[in-house]
Amino acid sequence: MRENILKVALIGNPNAGKTSIFNLLTGLNQKVGNFPGVTVDKKSGPCNKIKSRKVQIVDFPGTYSIYPRSADERVFFTEVTNPESDNFPDMAVVVVDAAHLKRNLLLFSQIKDMGVPAIIAMTMLDVLPEKDQLDLELLAQKLDSPIIPVNGRNGEGMEELIAEIERFEYHIPEPFLPMESYVHDDLFYRATAAFPDEHPYRVYQMMQQTDTYAGIGPEDIDIIDEIKENSSFKSHQLQAQETINRYRLLDDILREVKPHNKKIEENLRVSSQLDKILTHPLWGYFIFIGILFFMFQAIYSWASIPMDFIDEQFGALGEWISATLPDGALNSLISEGIIPGIGGIVIFVPQIAILFAFIALLEETGYMARAVFLTDRIMRVFGLNGKSIVPLISGVACAIPAVMAARNIENWKERLITILVAPLISCSARLPVYTILIALVIPDESIGFFNLQGLxxxxxxxxxxxLALGIALIMHKIINSPQRPFLIMELPSFRMPRWKNVGLTIYEKSKTFVFSAGKIIFIISIVLWVLASYGPGSEIAQAESIVTEQYQGDNQEELENLIASYKLEHSFAGYLGKAIEPVIEPLGYDWKIGIALITSFAAREVFVGSMATIYSVGTDAENTKTVKDRLATEINPKTGLPVFNLASGISLMIFYAIAMQCMSTLAIVKRETKSWKWPMVQLAYLTGLAYVSALIAYQTLI
Amino acid sequence: MNIADLKIGQKGIVTGFSDEELSLRLLDMGCLPGEEITLSCIAPLGDPIAIDVAGSRVSLRKKEASTVMIEKIS
Incomplete structure (x- = not known):
């Protein structure tokens, strides 16, 4: 074995319970990375419970067969056909759902024929009504592969599974289905003669999926193409025959294993009753909208409690440091740059956690597929697919997972449109911007039952x-695609969520956010502090004497504020903000907002932090107020009105709702669409749309 | 007749497919010739629909459903 590490591929049908088993095998040691060349999430980790050898578990995206339908599913095939790859498996653990035995075993049979030694981890035995009637021993014998019953919920059977992996010895498995049963002799002989050292099924797969098969060179491709031509290779017909033959053989085996061969309908019956309500013309949409409404409520109201707490703690910490450390640049860097910067990251965690908790719950229970089912007809009008609803809902949390979730959409055009409009869904990074602006300019009053701010x-x-739907419709008319759209999707049985999986999703996503998005925000807040504290000329150093000289009044506090604002005006940031002021003035913004706009081009959430930094630089540290209070007292010297009034506030909110201010999203879109064209299109249309909309809003309201 | 002709609760036996590309995806999901299917749900706007086949529930659009030939059973 390479590097003496046993590489174990974990693979199975969607909804077979693969995630739970992966979590049980690796615990908190898992790493999220990428498969080479694609952006498909690769979760892997060592199995530390195995002491006698090093074992690396790689979790592959769920798939129904070795013939991939989407970019996600393709990963397994490219890795299993590339012996050079780091992820090339020595063995496979195939997770098989006992309630859908036949369909799950199809994938197993193909993996085995690829020459990958496989063991079966059988889940869902507990939901089988005729549990006792499944002769696992006989089945294992017939499939020539160990079967370990496991329970992803309580971890039963995991010890046996781990022991089985530990015991593994490399061997080449016997093929499950002889190729001769669906491939005619002529083709079979040509293929095996051309590649005598390969498994016949691998050679067959080279012909079936020549472009996706990773381990063949250009010369081999020529040979393959020649064989295909000479033996009039009919890809689709062969694949259909192969699948049918596999199912026939599985049918024969299962008939022996389950003597009564009763259909597993118990689970379906429960789902039937629930589906009747959840897909009901009235109740279906009612529940769907109710769930979304509840989700927003939770994000807005539940999250505010821990968020206020975090805000206060960081405020207090800043104050304490500023009072404790000796005055000087270091003090101000920490208390005015770093602390508000970190605080600005941590404050998001409650919202991110709640959002991902909801999304994980919807996925876990099986509701997400119903949401797809309910919305497909509507989404189709806009050139989208029911599956676009998943990215659009995820977009409420963050555009990055949303763009990645679009991978489930098989059709390129539908997927592209989904990616292009996903950033229009207000992500959690905009929430703090909205929150603070709403608190500033919208009165806390009620209209009937509804709170005006909430509305x-x-x-x-x-x-x-x-806007997302409208833009999608326009794109739908513009973009042409020869590929036909379709929606063939399993509606998984309803089940209770596995809380461990939900918990791990929350943990993982929050961690990713804090450490990846957080890094950018942190760096930007320090850069910003430097830009706001130093300037190109000598004005900053002489600020105090210049302003004092000109000052007529006798109010010490007013004088200090004037000095601070004079300093900021002559800092690098001040010059930058002023440079763009003519462009943003028609939208109702001053140059200080301009600074925040520039910095939040990297990431929107920087806005609040930037505002905090900009307005706290130079203020009396013992008087540190919350960002909101500081913003509320800000007066535009030109108009004498508050900088944040209804018109400018609304205009700013609309600008943030639309503008493409997230470099990470652009980077992800580039990776997902494999060109700079689409992120640039996105950047241009969203920025233009944001500017025009904000302009209209301000000019109407003022 | 095809799946799209069924009403909720009606059953049929799959006899064949009129679209090769779609048939491969349906075959992978266990929707094979000879298999019994039941039309179980219709989305509120009449499309897509869901069928029960081989112990799982599969949703597909009406247009896709019309490519699956069946023999109705009563």
Whole structure:
């Protein structure tokens, strides 16, 4: 074995319970990375419970067969056909759902024929009504492969599974289905003669999936193409015959294993009853909208409690440091740059956690597939697919997982449109911007049952969603695609969520956010502090004497504020903000907002932090107020009005709702669409749209 | 007749496919010739629909469903 590490591929049908088993095998040691060349998430980790050898478990995206339908599913095939790859498996653990035995075993049979030694981890035995009637010993014998019953919920059977992996000795498995049963003799002989050292099924796969097969060179491809031509290779017909033959053989085996061969309908019956309600013309949409509404409520109101707490703690910490450390550049860097910077990251964690908890719950219970089913007809009008609803809902958390979730959409055009409009869905990074602006300019009053501030927030989300659909419709008319769209998707049985999986998703996503997005925000807040504290000329150093000289009044506090604002005006940041002021003035923004706009081009969430930094630089440290209070007292010297009034506030919210201010999203879109064309299109249309909309809003309201 | 002709609760036996590309995906999901299917759900707007086949529930659009030939059983 290479590097003496046993590489174990974990593979199975979607919804077979693969995630739980992966979590049980690796615990918290898992690493999220990428498969080479593609952006498909690769989760891998050592299995530390095995002491006698080093074992690396690689979790592959769920798939129904070795013939991939989407970019996600393709990964397994490219890795298993590339012996040079780091992820090339020595063995496979195939997770098989006992409630859908035949369909799950199809994949197993193909993996075995690829020459990968495989063991079966059988899940869902507990939901089988005729549990006792499944003769696992006989089945294992017939399939020529060990079967270990496991329970992903309570971890039963995991010890046996781990022991089986530990015992593994490399061997080449006997093929499950002889190729001669579906490939005619002529083709079979040509293929095996051309590649005598390969498994026949691998050679057959080279012909079936020549472009996806990773381990063949250009010369081999020529040979393959020649054989295909000479033996009039009919790819689709052969694949259909192969699948049918596999199922026939599995049918024969299962008939022996389950003597009564009763259909497993118990689970379906429960789902039937629930589906009747969940896909009901009235209740279906009612519940769907109810769930979304509940989700927003939770994000807005539940999250505010820990968020206020975090805000206060960081405020207090900044104050304490500023009072404790000796005055000087270091003190101000820490208390005005670093602490508010870190605080600005951590404050997001409650919202991110709640959002991903909801998304994980919807996925776990099987509801997400129903949401797809309910919305497909509507989404189709806009050139999207029911499956676009998953990215669009995830977009509420963050555009990055949303763009990646679009991979489930098989059709390129539908997928591209989904990716292009996903950033219009208000992500959690905009929430703090909205929150603070709403608190500043929208009165805390009620209209009937509804809180006005809540309504405005809801309105911003609706605005994003409506624009997303509208833009999708336009793109649908513009972009041409020869590929036909379709929606063939399993509606998995309903089940209770496995809390461990939900918990791990929350943990993992929050961690990723803090350490990857956080890094950018952190660096930007320090850069910003430097830009706001130093300037090109000598004005900053002489600020105090210049302002004092000109000052007529006798109010010490006013004088200090004037000095601070004079300093900021002559800093690097001040010059930058002023440079763009003519462009943003028609939108109702001053140069200080301009600074925040520039910095938040890297990431929107920087806005609040930037505002905090900009307005706290130079203020009396013992008087540190919250960002909101500071912003509220800010007066535009030109107009004498508050900088944040209704018109400018709304204009700014609309700008943030639309503009493409997230470098990470652009980078992800580039990777997903494999060109700079689409992220650039996205950047241009979103920025233009944001500017025009904000302009209209401000000029109407002022 | 094809799956799209069924009403909720009606059953049929799959006899064949009129679209090769789609048939491969349906075959992978266990929807094979000879298999019994039941039309189990229709989305509120009449499309897509869901069928029960080989112990699982599969959703497909009406247009796709019309490529699956069946023999109705009562």
């Amino acid at each position: 405005v927030l809801m309105g911003l989300y609706v605005l994003g969603f409506v």
